Amino acid sequence: GEDVEQSLFLSVREGDSSVINCTYTDSSSTYLYWYKQEPGAGLQLLTYIFSNMDMKQDQRLTVLLNKKDKHLSLRIADTQTGDSAIYFCAEKDSGAGSYQLTFGKGTKLSVIP
Amino acid sequence: EADIYQTPRYLVIGTGKKITLECSQTMGHDKMYWYQQDPGMELHLIHYSYGVNSTEKGDLSSESTVSRIRTEHFPLTLESARPSHTSQYLCASSVENTGELFFGEGSRLTVL
Numbered sequence: 001g002e003d004v005e006q007s008l009f010l011s012v013r014e015g016d017s018s019v020i021n022c023t024y025t026d027s028s029s030t031y032l033y034w035y036k037q038e039p040g041a042g043l044q045l046l047t048y049i050f051s052n053m054d055m056k057q058d059q060r061l062t063v064l065l066n067k068k069d070k071h072l073s074l075r076i077a078d079t080q081t082g083d084s085a086i087y088f089c090a091e092k093d094s095g096a097g098s099y100q101l102t103f104g105k106g107t108k109l110s111v112i113p
Numbered sequence: 114e115a116d117i118y119q120t121p122r123y124l125v126i127g128t129g130k131k132i133t134l135e136c137s138q139t140m141g142h143d144k145m146y147w148y149q150q151d152p153g154m155e156l157h158l159i160h161y162s163y164g165v166n167s168t169e170k171g172d173l174s175s176e177s178t179v180s181r182i183r184t185e186h187f188p189l190t191l192e193s194a195r196p197s198h199t200s201q202y203l204c205a206s207s208v209e210n211t212g213e214l215f216f217g218e219g220s221r222l223t224v225l
Contacts (some may be wrong), residue, residue, distance in 0.1 A: 008154075031211055037154075042119075042203050042216035086154055092212040100146070100161065101214060106154040 002026040006089050006104035013112050018076040020107045022089030025070065029091040032065060033101065034074045037086045046074070046087075076109075084111045116140050119204050119217035126194055127225050134189045134220045136204030143209070145187040149173060150201040150219070162187055194224045 003025045012018045024032070030051050035043040049056045049063045049072075056063045062075040076083055089104040117138040126132055138145065147160040158171030162181040176198070177191050187206075191198055204217040 031213075033213070035214075035216075040219070040221075042218045043156075043205075043214070044216070045213055048211065048213060088156070090214075100158060101212060103156045106156075108154070 002029075002091065002093060002102040004089055004091055004102050004104040006087075006107045008105065009108050009110070011110045011112060012079050014079060014081060016079055018074075018079045018083065018109055018111075020074045020076075020087050020089075020109065022072040022074075022104055023070055024072065024089070024091050024102075026091060026093045026102070027070065028093045029070075031092045032063075032072050033088075033090040033092075034061075034063065034072075035088040035090060035103075037088065037106070039085075043088060079109075079111050081111045081113055084109055117204065117206055117215050117217045119202075119220050121220060122218060123221050123223075125223045125225065128193075128195055130194050130224075132191050132194055132222070134202055134204075134222070136187045136189070136217060137185050138187075138206045138215070139185060140206060140215065141184065142206035142215075143184065144207045145181070146205045146207070146214070147171070147177075147179060147187070147189050148203040148205065149175065150203055156203070160189065194222075196224045198222060199224050 005023045033048040034046045037043045060077045064073045086106040088106045090101040120135045143164040148156045157173035159175040160179040202220045205214045
């Protein structure tokens with residue numbers, strides 16, 4: 001089955017850039033997503049990228065997709081303490097009847113003031 | 114902001130009690146999901162529904178049951194709660210074309 005892998009922890013200093021990496025195994029992925037979860041809350045969609053794109057930028061967020069290596073990254077510029085959260089990578093494949101996302105285990109980002 | 118609501122947000126109950134976690138969405142989405150999130154953060158799909166009167170079990174076996182009598186409502190029920198059911202339960206619904214999931218705030222259940 002599909003698999004999505006992420007490192008579990010990342011610690012950065014306030015003002016630096018954060019880069020959260022994700023690898024996936026499903027070559028037929030159509031959409032790839034980044035979700036953010038703050039303590040005690042549900043998941044919030046940050047951004048998504050369609051598989052025929054290489055990059056997507058939205059304010060402080062930059063998503064890079066290397067489809068050949070099945071590698072997705074999320075860069076947060078000028079990281080703030082409010083960015084401290086768990087970040088989940090997820091993918092949706094193109095299989096018939098496939099309506100579910102496959103999630104990674106989440107990367108806990110800690111921002112040091 | 115997503116229009117999907119879960120109640121209760123927090124619940125502490127004794128072993129053997131029956132509980133229902135409520136989930137409602139006002140976006141008209143056909144597809145809805147229940148995830149269980151363990152303390153290590155990983156999400157496990159336990160139930161999903163493609164529409165009214167459709168329910169399926171997810172990847173993780175669960176003793177809970179669900180129903181989908183109305184499009185907007187997808188409640189989860191535990192007939193006899195046990196300490197092993199202590200967890201965070203997240204409800205979600207999805208957009209048809211992109212598959213984007215909208216999550217509720219979660220229901221944190223503690224069974225003593």
